Amino acid sequence: MVGRAGQAAWRVLTLRRSDADVLRRLWERATLPALTAADRTLLHLLTVDGPRAVTEVAPMLGVRRFFTGSAKKQSADMAGEFLRRHHAAFLRSDGPGRLERLGAFTAPVDPRRLGFQSLLDPALRFDLVSGQTAPAPEILDRPVIDGLPEALDAIANVVAGEASYRSAARDAGEKVRRADVQRILHEMPVDALKSATRDRLRLGPLYAEGIKTVQEVLDCGWSLQALPGVGETSARRMLGAAQTLRQTTYDEMPVRIDVNHRHPETTQLLRCLAEWDSCRQTRGAAADLERASELAPLRAAIDSGTTHLLVIPARQLAVAGLTESIQIVKRRAELLGMSSASGRRNVGADPWDDFLARPADYFAMLAELGFATEDENASHGDLPEEIIQAVRDQALNGEHLTASLRGYQSFGARFALVQRKVIIGDEMGLGKTVEAIAVLAHLRSRGKTHFLVVCPAAVVTNWIREVAAKSKLRACRVHGTERARAARAWMRDGGVAITTYETLAWWEPALRDLRDLACVVVDEAHYIKNPQAQRTIRTKRLVARSERAILLTGTPLENKVDEFRNLASYVRPDLTVDAGDLSPRTFRRQIAPAYLRRNQEDVLTELPELIEIEEWLPLSGADGSRYRGAVERGNFMEMRQAAMLEGSQSTKMQRLIEIVREAEENERRVIVFSHFRDVLSLVARSLPGPVFGPLTGSVPAGQRQQMVDQFSSARHGAVLVAQIVAGGVGLNIQSASVVVICEPQLKPTTEAQAIARAHRMGQVQSVQVHRLLSEDGVDQRITELLARKKRIFDEFARVSDMADSSPEAVDLSEAELVREVLAAERQRLFEDASAKTVGVE
Incomplete structure (x- = not known):
């Protein structure tokens, strides 16, 4: 079995030249004549009833007949009569001729002309294949797996070479964790012992000896039993409660990096992480390493004598998925072979400086080590199970990616690849940009060359930096005074063109002639929520012409649900969102194929308060x-x-x-x-x-x-x-x-x-x-009215289980808000004042 996403995905049977004899026998079995009812009766007589009768006759043969009892003699006589009768009938019905015909093949084939492709022939009735539904099994030739064992061995050697650095970083992380636990226990009063046990502990003797914290109890150990008023039983219960509190605190304690308290063990952890990062050649290769791990069973099964593979999908995955994984792994091994220590990052004297310069990279490493855990279900957003499974099955090639992806980021990138045109609505700060770059890098490994990012002018520079820092792709700034030259260079050489909504008006006519636009990324996509706006019309045409599209926005819904529906229609015009039933649950279910959102509190466990x-x-x-x-x-x-x-x-x-x-x-x-x-x-x-x-x-x-x-x-x-x-x-x-x-x-x-x-x-x-x-005044009025808008967003665009509601009853436009606030303030300041004046008079 070869896995994918932790589940069996393909059954693989290795084939050798010597298996040709087995194939011949299968073919002979499949080409024997079809049996009639009479044929089956004859064969049953010859293979079952006849041999049993011969066994019963045996006691009457030879010397044994003198020692056989009357009962067995009678049974033998009956068996003998049975054999004589059926033998005569066998000869009368041309039994020998019928047997000869049953043994003759209906379609004799030269065994030398039988190939392994014959295993896929339904007429062969090969059990592993005959019951298989789509996707169909395939026979792969030897060249597909040539070099795979060497590639897997090369990857294993590189990973092993990094293992000591990784292990040192893991050990350093555990020391930080234990030190934090100890600091907490040093501040935890001994009264907490009562919460960890059902026993009634007498803590007076501890107070009398000046023992005030749980850590002090642990430090004393079994010497507690020597304290006046304690004894062996009480000491055992106190220590058991203290150890329970320590273990519970440890289990719930994440690895924290506190910039305000730079403890020595935290400094050592950062140093170990920096050393691991500087030496490792597998940075950005997490998805490829996962594929290598999944192919390990195949590596154990193939050898120099393997000439073909029979691949039988165990799930709804085509055989092409296995060949893709093999190619990914071989390419990753090639890349690792080309890398060298010269590309190492210099680890400075103070690792805190490097950490503060790129904290997200360090947290990604902690996530790889299992210290920054993620809720896998939270990374799926509100997607249905069939899409989640398809995303898990999708390979993500990291050949052109230089950044490490968090688990939820990898899922987001693969979601965009599976669904082709999507909205990624992750909450701000979760790294939507790097998810999009990962998609572009994957497509580049598939031979695609031209990618386009449309964004507000304010973030063009940030996109240029991110593409350069997180990938090997070439970024082109098609904006500003050099836009014409950059546009020509991109049209000729490819890369990631980064332009603005405004510049698109100038550039769109030239883009219409481009036939190989592989992916369009629309950043801050809420800028195109109004379908009548010219920038929306231009961007929508571009999305329609592109093979793939990713709309990025942390705020897909700002005022009305219709705006959110508009965004979905740009990427998936085939989706039907029922205007007559706009309950949040129904809306999210209908839009799920095109929309993925994760929230900070669900996936960034290390995010500060x-x-x-x-x-x-x-x-x-x-x-x-x-x-x-x-x-x-x-x-x-x-x-x-x-x-x-x-x-x-x-x-x-x-x-x-x-x-x-x-x-x-x-x-x-x-x-x-x-x-x-x-x-x-x-x-x-x-x-x-x-x-x-x-x-x-x-x-x-x-x-x-x-x-x-x-x-x-x-x-x-x-x-x-x-x-x-x-x-x-x-x-x-x-x-x-x-x-x-x-x-x-x-x-x-x-x-x-x-x-x-x-x-x-x-x-x-x-x-x-x-x-x-x-x-x-106005601040209070606006705050009250905007609470309505926030509720709409939470119900429709954010994963939520809130009850159904009608958005038309609470939608509020900016003009309506202004009118309401002005009317309320005029009444408060002037009409109320007039009423008071009249009352005084």
Whole structure:
């Protein structure tokens, strides 16, 4: 048996030249004449009844007849009569001639002309094949497996060579785990012993001797029985309870890397991980190594005498899947043979520096070692079982990929390969970009050459960097002043072209002539939720022409369920989503073939805590006057900014300055988000310390990334001031761990995206989110109304088991929100005030 995804996928029978005789005998059996009922009766007589009668006659033959009893003589006489009667009948019915005909083959074949392909002939009635339904068995020739044993041996040697480094890293991880357990037990009071046993432990003698923690109990060991008032039985129970607590704590303890407490054992773990990473040649080859492991039984079965393989699918997998795995493994062995130690990463004196520069890579290594565990079911999202199985069966070639994939990321990439055109809606910060790159790298190994990424201008640079860092693919920036030259080079040589929604308007006519566009990746795909928008129309045409398409978005649903349905229709127009029944469960089931989403809390077990703080602040006198004037003028946008624009006289600004000072004291960096440029400009002028920005939509994409890089390398207390619609999309800013949002946004997904710039894979500190909210006025009204929108997203776009609901009853457009807020505030400030004035008079 040869496996795939942990299950038997193919039965393989090795064939040698000497098996040709067996094949001849099978063919002879299959070409014997068909038996009639009379033939079967005759054969039964000759093979069953006749021999039994001969046995019964035997006692009457020879000397034995003188010693045979009367009963046996009578039985022998009857048997003899039976034989005489049937012998005469046999001769009368031309029995000899019938036997001769039954022994003659109906289709004699020269054994030298029989090939192993004959095993697949239904007429042969070969049991292993005859009952097989589609997919069909196949005979593979020797060249398919030539070099496989050597390839598997080469891979095994490389893995063995890395094993000592891997083992050292695993041992170091266990030391970190045990040290953390010991620290917890040092702080765990002895009262906890009572929770680990049903016995009533008398802890007074421990207190009397100054033993206050569980770890101190373990340190004392059996010497406890010497304490006054303890004894052997009590000591045994106390130690048993303490050991139970230690084991339970160990079982539940992940391997943590705490940047705020750099313990020696954690430093040693990082050093071991860095050494393992620098020496290993199998980086990015996890999927290929899995294939090698699955082929191990085949390696044991074949030898130099094997000339063919009979492959019989055990599941709904074609034989081509096995040949693909063999080719993947042989190619991986070739690549490992070409690699050398010259490509090793330099391990510096302080491993913390390398960890902080690329924490996601370290967490991926911990996941490979089993320390950062993932819930396999969570990686499947809300997919039906038949799609999950197909994804498990899909090979992922890592030849052109240089990054290590987490388990859920590998699943996402294979999902896109199986379903061909999909939406990957993973929550922000889970690595949708690397999942898409893994798909492109796989397709490149299959001979495909031209791939296209369409994204907002703000993330073009990030895509260029990610493609270069995570793969061997060539990235082409088809954007900006050099776009024409880059487009010509890409059309000629291939690679990954990265362009923007706006540039696509210029480039689309030329792309219509391209016939081998293998895959289109549409990043921040919620930009094309409006089917009437020109950028949507252009992108949709491109998706339709491409062989494959991946729409990436962490916010597939921002306002209405119809927008989500639109995105699904671009990749799978054949899906029928019933407009008459829009219950969340039904909607998710109908859209499942095209949509995969996983959430941070389900798959990133190592992600630091997200602390969200709503800071409700009073309006200062100056704030109140500005706000009241904005309401009088009916200026909604001015109402939203009023609590910040009085600068040092504004309560929100005063609190923001306090947050930044606290962050500097706690060695953190801060991102400040606002929708409004005037607010951002004022914040940039008012804050102490180094301030970067404002990062707004008018800042060129290249300069945005440069601004983020400068901020990330600045000292603690640095602040990046960013417009939430520009800095909250696409950029990775894990160097910041404090996020401030100056006013509530009109879409809850806008805030979620902004927070995810910092709280994402690779973040090593807890992330604090401060929402600055005014107690009176527009902030409170917006917050109340937007709670409805968040419920829609959770029910329809996020995996959820909530009860059915009708989205039409809670959908809320931005214009409706503005009208509701204005009406409520005018009534509160003016009509209520008028009523009070009348009452006083």
